[in-house]
Amino acid sequence: MYCQVYFAATTHEFGLRAFDLVVVGGGISGVFTSYFALLRGMNVALVELGHLGSGSSGRSAGIHTEQLILPIDIELSRRSREIYQEVAPLGFFRTGFLSVEPSWMSSYSAQILKGAGTRFRVLSYDELRSYIEWALVRDDEVGILTPDDGVVNVPHVLETMRRRLLGLGAVIFENSTISYLSLGDGRITLTNGSCEETLSFSNLVLAAGAWNRSISERWLDYRPPVAIYACQLMLMKTSVELGATPVYFEDSHIYIRGVGKSFVLVGNGRVVRLDDPSKCPARPEPEYLLEMSEKLAQRLRHPEGYFPSGGWTGVCSSSADGMPIVGRLPGLENVYIVDALDGYGIMRAPALAQDLAAYVADGKASEALKTFDPSRFGGVCSEPDKIIELHSMP
Ligand SMILES: Cc1cc2nc3c(=O)[nH]c(=O)nc-3n(C[C@H](O)[C@H](O)[C@H](O)COP(=O)(O)OP(=O)(O)OC[C@H]3O[C@@H](n4cnc5c(N)ncnc54)[C@H](O)[C@@H]3O)c2cc1C
Structure with a gap:
């Protein structure tokens, strides 16, 4: 109007x-x-x-982390975080970001983060288990926690x-x-x-x-x-308290983020190639929801306490x-x-x-x-x- x-x-x-x-x-x-x-x-x-x-x-999941591969990307992520914190401070929640990975891999991850000047802490198997009590952790896994990361509203x-x-x-x-x-x-x-x-x-x-x-x-x-693709997210309803820190499971490429008290967002970067962004399906594919539920069930201590509750998609482009x-x-x-x-x-x-x-x-x-x-x-x-x-x- x-x-x-x-x-x-x-x-x-x-x-x-x-x-x-x-x-x-x-x-x-x-x-x-x-x-x-x-x-x-x-x-x-x-x-x-x-x-x-x-x-x-x-439509994004709002996850903001420096746990990336390339130094140039890590630097962009850090600068972007500083910009959010300066111009829209209430829009950036400092939650940390936790990556769960095999212990043999953690030295590579640590090397990258150290080289980029990112603050991080390696959580032992025992520390990891108590940090994410809701998850199943294997005894060959450790956690990489980057405390300055967060979630963007x-x-x-x-x-x-x-x-x-x-x-x-x-x-x-x-x-x-x-x-x-x-x-x-x-x-x-x-x-x-x-x-x-x-x-x-x-x-x-x-x-x-x-x-x-x-x-x-x-x-x-x-x-x-560029290639254009639809990126999908699954939403689950639960009464389990997941904490604020988004968690990434390296083996299944699944990331999980608690949203409020009763929902969790789950994604794994699986994409659907599109010719035209207007053809992006509004909802995730049923096969995607099934695959996510199955992968997630292997990582949850009480999978019976989570109920698929739909999800959404959005279009991205990649070079x-x-x-x-x-x-x-x-x-x-x-x-x-x-x-x-x-x-x-x-x-x-x-x-x-x-x-x-x-x-x-x-x-x-x-x-x-x-x-x-x-x-x-x-x-x-x-x-x-x-x-x-x-x-x-x-
Ligand atoms: C499901 C999902 C989860 C994601 N999760 C994350 C995440 O956790 N962390 C992260 O960093 N990134 C995430 N992303 C990626 C992130 O959302 C995108 O990379 C980012 O939003 C791209 O921003 P943009 O401004 O370039 O594009 P867009 O946000 O797509 O903005 C483009 C705008 O152009 C407008 N437009 C289109 N046609 C016209 C026209 N003819 N005239 C004028 N305007 C037009 C559109 O309406 C749109 O608003 C996710 C993406 C999706 C889909």
């Missing part, structure tokens, strides 16, 4: 408005890119098809960021479809119901996650080299090397993209957004952006055959 009135008023009374930056996509990437661009003095319009967080961000973060963006002078267009986009004249036309507004822009950032592909193919004649694609689109001066954040976007996006805003503002690419440059695939649209799972330690 507000948006429609706003559209009509701006179109008829003020005419064309000019922005230094138009950001397309109001998930965690687009919101933080807008924020950091505003801090750099740019005037910004943020365009979202639905509402903020209506894509993958609002994404809806809270996005609402906090909405207030911050508006306070810094951003214009947010929600429920808005792109009906025209031309780089030649630097114009974008947005439609909301029967209202329409055309904006002019100097720079454009595509931060529409799995939808970047359809937008850039239609308007920019560019196909990002051929499993790394994000962030930077300027090949051959285009003023168009940038954030894509292929995979199932790790909550941990990766704020730090990448900070780097991208700096790049748009002054042309200097951070080490991360040099690594994630879209042109690294040599202009070849090499869509990955396989979705690479980067979470688990080697």
